Amino acid sequence: MGRVLPEYLSNWTTNKVKSEGVNVMPNAVVKSVCLTDNRLVIKLKDGRKVETDHIVTAVGLEPNVELAKSAGLEVDSDFGGFWVNAELQARSNIWVAGDAACFYDIKLGRRRVEHHDHAVVSGRLAGENMTGAVNPYWHQSMFWSDLGPDVGYEAIGLVDSSLPTVGVFAKATSKDTPRSATEQSGTCIRSESETEMEASEIKISPSSPSTPQAPQQGEDYGKGVIFYLRDKVVVGIVLWNIFNRMPIARKIIKDGEEHADLNEVAKLFNIHED
DSSP: OTTTSOHHHHHHHHHHHHHTTOOOOTTOOEEEEEEETTEEEEEETTSOEEEESOOOOOOOOOOOOHHHHHHTOOBOTTTOSEEOOTTSEEETTEEOOGGGEEEEETTTEEEOOOOHHHHHHHHHHHHHHHTTOOOOOOOOOEEEEESSTTOEEEEEEOOOTTSOEEEEEEOOOTTSSHHHHHHHHTSSOSOOGGGSOOOOOOOOOOOOOOOOOOOOTTOOOOEEEEEEEETTEEEEEEEESOOSOHHHHHHHHHHTOBOSOHHHHHGGGTTTOO
16 A cells, blocks of 8 residues: 555554454565465565465556557557557557556546556547547546455545645544445445546635644544645545545546645545534
8 A cells, every 4th residue: 555545544554454463564575486285385585484375466467568569559668558649549540448558648647547447437438439439538537445344445546655645534433434335335336436427516615725734643544535736736535434425536636726725625525524
C-alpha cells in the first residue's frame, strides 16, 4: 500500500493488518523458490527462509505488445502498452482498450490503468468508436480493496503516494467496515461504478479557507477521505471505510476545480454521520 497511501496511513494499516494475525515482512526481496517435500520454500535475499503451502503474487502486469512489432504500432516507453489517443485509437481502424492501452486521459493526462472497471468501460467506448462514434475517454475508473474485516477503501483517479495529500478523518462506527457494507449489499462488491449514475450537482458551503491539520502520531483512522492534489487541484480520492459514494468522487475529479477548503469538500461524503 506504500505506493497508494500516504506514509502515515500505510504505517497504520500495516499495524492493523498485523493485529489480524498477518505476518508482514517489509523490505523482503525473493531470491528463489523451490519445492521440498510438497512445501514451497522461499529464500529471501537477506538469507531468511519462509515455508508455505501456497504463494499468491499480486504485482501488476506487463501488457503483451508483440502485435506492435509486426504492425508498426507505437508503444509507450514510460507506462508500457499500446500508445492510443483520447478516443483509444492507435491508428486508422485500430483501437485498443483495457490494461493494454496507454491512453490520453482528457482530465489527468497520459495513463495506463489495470482495473476491471476500466476494462469494461474502455472496451465499450472502443466498440462505439469502431462503429463511427468519435467520443473521448473521460471515465475515471475505480478500484477497491479490503485489508481485513474492519478496513476497506475505494479509490479513483490518480492515487499516487508521491503526490501531496490532504486527509480528513472522523470516528468510525460499527457500520463503517467492509464487513458491514457487504452484508448490507448482499454481495462482495460494494460499488459497481460502471453502472452508477454520476452525481448531478455538488454544492460546497462557502467558508473561510482553513489549514488542514496534519494527522497526529497514533491517531485512529476509522473513516475518512484522502484527497490527492496536483497543482492544487484534486486528481485522486481514496474513500477510507466509506462505501458507495463513488459518484461524488468522480464528479469532483471531473470538475477539476481548485477548492479553498477540502474540509468542506469532505463533508459531501457525510463522514461525520453517526
